[in-house]
Amino acid sequence: MNKKEYAKEFERTLLLAKARAYSKVSLERPLNEFEFREFKDTMDKLKE
Numbered sequence: 001m002n003k004k005e006y007a008k009e010f011e012r013t014l015l016l017a018k019a020r021a022y023s024k025v026s027l028e029r030p031l032n033e034f035e036f037r038e039f040k041d042t043m044d045k046l047k048e
Contacts (some may be wrong), residue, residue, distance in 0.1 A: 018042050 001009070004035060022039040025031065 012046070015042055015046050019046065 001043065019042050022031065022035060022042065025035070026039075
């Protein structure tokens with residue numbers, strides 16, 4: 001795996017972790033407006 005592929009996979013791993021964290025928080029309490037926008041942006045990036 002070259003550096004570019006590794007960087008892309010690493011970024012995807014971080015985005016997945018961030019999405020999981022927001023998802024877990026949303027089970028405990030409603031997300032505020034900022035958190036919701038961040039979660040939506042994260043999910044959009046993962047779909048690319």
